[in-house]
Amino acid sequence: MGISERREREKEEMKELILKTANKLFAEHGFDKVSMRNIADAIEYSPTTIYLYFKDKNELFYALHLEGFRMLAYEFRPLLEVKDPMERMYQMGLRYIRFAIENPDYYQLMFLVKDPLCTTETDETWEAGHNAHAFLEQVVIECQEQGYLQGITMRAAALMIWSFVHGLVSLQICDRMKLYQEVDREQYVTDAFEAFQLMIRNFKSVEK
Amino acid sequence: MGISERREREKEEMKELILKTANKLFAEHGFDKVSMRNIADAIEYSPTTIYLYFKDKNELFYALHLEGFRMLAYEFRPLLEVKDPMERMYQMGLRYIRFAIENPDYYQLMFLVKDPLCTTETDETWEAGHNAHAFLEQVVIECQEQGYLQGITMRAAALMIWSFVHGLVSLQICDRMKLYQEVDREQYVTDAFEAFQLMIRNFKSVEK
DNA sequence: TGTTTTACTTAACACCGTTAAGTATCTTTG
């Protein structure tokens, strides 16, 4: 009785189609172009059909954010070949920034939007995010083993680094760099990043 | 001929009423409750009336963000009495974080929302934001005069500090701290903040 | 072959920002 199997398969395919289309709209036209009616138009189904496969828009957006983390993970892959922990940290920062600037919509969905993911899921479904963060924590651990970032917990160090880079790209993405009146905003960004890296490098031991 | 003066005054009062009501809805019920129709209901006028006083919703939200900066400035006032620059920096960070956590909707409007202010205004109307940032830069200058934060430009240092604190509270506000699986998230936040302060303190001179 | 389940659609609800057109009321002018 392969019928129910086929049914299951078709259901999965439809879900895939919706997701693929949503992702396409998202990547091509940005956040705003992803509405239920919009996706429905693109896949040539009625808007209500989507609700047969996803509870609501939040659930769909939650599924979308996974694609973002997949992209970020891909961006991080070459880091495994960087042996020196501090250098790897530096490269990771660069790649994080680049990912955010080049994919602002995905970044917004992953880190800047309040609703979509927080309300929906039960608790532990942020696996992709956890993985990305675990990777950062691993690098922090290795840095600490080499004598850097001493005097603070690994968790606090990771959060500190993440906060900084996230803040930097958030201000850029949300267009708040305009608070720097003069022209060389981009320069300040890279300068700030370099300064932070310097600080991390210098943060070997804390002399009370 | 005081008629036109009275007219002018009444127009100003109406604008004030709209703003006051919008601010009230905003502070009491959050971002989402501030819709044109919502405000209209509250002031017992038709929605279209608002458009006689504000070009569109962006212009209204732009006016609203000023209130946020006014509140932040008020929060910063006691800092003038802190003489030691590094201590002042520390206190400023604490107050910034507290403001953000206690007024997440205002913070969102001021720093986290993409649309409302960026599209509308011509260029230089971010005066309140500039002032807040200028205050930070002043503190940075004084820290540098005392031998801290050497080897980087004042602008880069200010951006670095702002980015970090902004990133920290953004992750909190947008509820992304869940990426820390374990329970003591609040502890990590304060730890990260303390660690950052320590780093700043230690960042006196850069030994190549 | 008749019955039930499945997949999907139509129509609607209640919102949203925004605009065009209309209506009183107040002010100015002849």
Next chain:
DNA sequence: CAAAGATACTTAACGGTGTTAAGTAAAACA
């Protein structure tokens, strides 16, 4: 003082949003 004009505001509508209830046609099952 009355006609003309400006002002302040409203009604109704457009096109958009997320979402739900009810209905339909086809497929699967008995």
